[in-house]
Amino acid sequence: MAAPRIAIIDYGAGNLRSVAKAFEAVGFPGKVTTDPAEALKADAVVLPGVGAAGDTMTSLGARGMIPAIKETIAKGKPFFGVCLGLQLLFDSSEEGSTECLGVLHGRVRHFPKSVKAPHMGWNQVRVKGSQALFEGVPNDSNFYFVHSYYAELAEKKHVIGETDYGVTFCSVYAKGNLVATQFHPEKSGGPGVRLYRNFVTNIVGAKGRGRA
Template identity: 50%
Template sequence: MIGIVDYGRGNLRSVEKALEKVGFEAVIMASSNELSKVKGLILPGVGAFADAMEALKHGGWIEPLIEFARSGRPFLGICLGMQILFEVGEEHGEYAGLGLLAGRVVRFPAGRKVPHMGWNSLELEQSSRLLAGIPNESYFYFVHSYYAEPAEKGDIIATSDYGVVFPAVVGKANVWGAQFHPEKSSPWGLQLLTNFGEWVNEDDTLSSY
């Protein structure tokens, strides 16, 4: 079973339907008390970094999410859900994120139209089970005005280019993030969700965060 975190900041039903389409059972969770019931977790998100963190704090999610990551179970952040995996976001000031990945989230430089919206290709920087079977330069659907700057270059799995090269997929141990929306990125987005679901269904997880 894959849990989808409901904290009022994500396209929950579209993620759930995409998982169901590729054959994986998912549940939308409104309370962190349900985390013990799931083997994998997706943290979606749209909107502003600070608002998302405030919503997670208000809902009592922050410490349970950190503990989930430490448990070794697969954890995937999508779009804003990927950004708040990092330590700091610079949208409308500086705000602390979950701190599961080292680095900051910054705005696209002046001269770029924001939000960055539409289809962009990925450049695979290293092999990853999350991107297994997905060819280099495959296209995915993005909607974002900010992007991550990981402190550890080894956490960058794939990049994309919007006048500046930015991380499109990041990962460390069992914690992963996709800047794009896999649920809107058929067929390769569905392949990514398939890879994640297969990982969740394995008896043994990777080393924990």
Template identity: 50%
Template sequence: MGNLRSVEKALEKVGADVEVTRDPGAVRRADAMVLPGVGAFGDAMDNLRKRGLVEVIREEAAAGKPFLGICLGLDLVFEESEEHGLHEGLGLLPGRVELLPTKLKVPHIGWNQVRIEKESPLLADVEDGTFFYFVHSYAVVPDREADILCTTEYGCRFVSAVEHENIAAFQFHPEKSSAPGLSILRNFAEGVAA
């Protein structure tokens, strides 16, 4: 929905050549993959399966093609989710997705700060404590601590971004987070072009 067009426009803004597609062949031909998404985990996986995209994404990711997940696209990276029953994810990284373990209002919506947990070229010009825009009810729990890129405090500390080799994914919306968000997308696009 809106998210898709917003991500497309934001990537174009930072100079990327973007194609919105459901075609597995187009994913194979691309230099990088971006998986946005707002909605339910199970529905999203069903749609990816129906279009024959699950295998393509797994194979291309395993072959080292840069992958960027946003919001639900972060959740889908992991092996399974407890969102409305148990669902299998893409399993690009080990770990699972659970309901945000907070006593505060869920969904967590609005601008919140991220703590940068490790260095990454994607966050080259992003300062620790920068605010980004979040809309989500679930949070990822990676098996490997080394995959954690950012964390955020919302009545609990949760993982707000992960990165492992060619796989990066963000719980917040870079395409809706003004200049700092665009800088992440620019860093991703430039990394692909380099």
């Protein structure tokens, strides 16, 4: 397949370069961009994320990226949210009482006081059934997490991966061409890099061939 155009959204913070390098490593370089028009022209959009929800929403708004993200998802274009990029898809976050994108219904909550926050380090992801995003990745593989908040969904139908840390939380969400992980694939070694490859070949590629 022809190399797809992958837009990696730059909101002024985060692990952009490491995400870009991970896509380069699997042969599909992405372009880091602050331009909403460029994101809309891309074949796929990636929203990486570290930092505070409120600051990130403010930054995305200042760059005009919020309408572009919503349009990308509404049109069914392949989209990958990473860590905070997953959390921002929901209605709101307890972190600063932030109103988020509202693409998915649910609220982002802080981990209970019974566990240390942030949840940082390797943890197991239990994947439900056969998933295109996890092709070639053994179930119960470990991935790298760094977060103090987790998504509490109104509807769990499209939660395809779960992880335990004080609570059982959504660590992978997938609905159509929208996928999102609470962990950082780019920091998760071979299995994580494989997810980025699978995103391009199985989700972006299928969309390009008219099968999604």
